[in-house]
Amino acid sequence: MMNYDGDPAVHARDLTAVRGGRTVLDALRFDVPRGRVTGLLGPSGCGKSTLLRAIVGTQAKVTGTLDVLGRPAGDPRLRPRIGYVTQDPSVYDDLTVRQNLDYFAAVLHPGRAARALRRDRVTRAVEDVDLTRHADALAGRLSGGQRSRVSLAVALLGAPELLVLDEPTVGLDPVLRRDLWTLFHTLAADRGTTLLVSSHVMDEAERCHRLLLMREGRILADGAPDALRERTGTATVEAAFLHLVDDAAATGRTPEAARTSLEESAR
């Protein structure tokens, strides 16, 4: 594990989570550096969402050490400091985009005194996700991609120090995906936000400063995309991922996996 300057935004040691009697996260050990875009990459069902939920503090039955922004995950004082976007957009379909944001802003900054602040934050969040033209449309009438951007806008309202995004780019067209990644990098560079973004699409990995590669509830690798490619002698993160999977399999699990490994190294 590498050392970073200052406290990491997320610090996990021996982090384990059990869901329905099954170990979904198995003794994870990793750090997420502050002010960077960290990608959590892995196939569907590998435990990415559970890990993100544990960090946000909504996952039950989590053991081990998990510190977020210097406090144990789930501490009530962390709630205003973390923005969390679930995989499915969680907004009210029977409210307009602006009404959705107004309500969540009122939860984050209650009271009359914060009225001007709320208005600014709502306007900025709508602009950030490029929905100004749709601000007065019902969320339920928007396309899937637009709804997930409303959900993202809600997470941006509180100007969170840590932004946890569960598959934010699934189902978006390439232009929109590029725009979102630009936004993520702007947030990290200009506002110093730490971003933890999960995805099962490996080519998104190239856009991250750092990567956590996950499979079957374990962290396969942790590092910058370049370093991963170099270490595994591969051209893409996807190939690096496969290489690492096969390495793990080569320690003697299934002949099936070993054969894939040979094919992969022949490429």
Place this chain on the structure above:
Amino acid sequence: MTTAPLPAGAPHPAPAPWSPSRTLATAARVLRQLRHDPRTIALMLVVPCVMIALLRYVFDARPQTFDGIGASLLGIFPMITMFLVTSIATLRERTSGTLERLLAMPLGKADLISGYALAFGLLAVLQSALATGLSVWVLGLDVIGSPWLLLLVAVLDALLGTALGLFVSAFAASEFQAVQFMPAVLMPQLLLCGLFTPRDTMQPALRALSDVLPMSYAVDGMNEVLRHPDLTDAFVRDAAVVTGCALLVLALGAATLRRRTA
């Protein structure tokens, strides 16, 4: 989870467990959602009035029967409507992920519950006012006591319905189940509350059961207003029982909102 050492003079205070502004914002949000659904509002307001009017003419030849049943129904309708509306609304909040999002934000559970209770309570006042006004001034419901007391009981009943709906929604995994909880939770109370036959003429075991069901007190309270010109001790007791039950069930409902879920 281990505890990290806290930096001295932590700049991030824990959010208050209950905040009036957050509660009002939540209530306003719930009402705003309803405003985008005018049909639901219309149904909530009109259906009880139509039922009461229907009842009046079903018992056209026996106005005394209408007096008894009509007054009881004025207490029962708000409970049923609010039960249904709240259980579906909270279930939707759970399934849409907005509940998880809210609980990951600095929102107290009490904010959420009291916000819902406030929003639906306001609707209940409107619904009960319409139904009570219609019954007393148009349909000729013969009330000896003050119609305001009828309204008070109706609102308390609505609060109880909201509380029960909120509580039950925690046990429903789908809208289908939520709707089925209505007959399961409310029908037994309806049968035992004294609407069909006086409670003291029931089989003793059922009588005892009806003594512990809150709807019985709602109906008793209505009948007190119907028969007595002023505030009776029995009325105060009935109103207190209904309020107490509503608050108890609201607290139980708050306990079913979990920030951490599997």
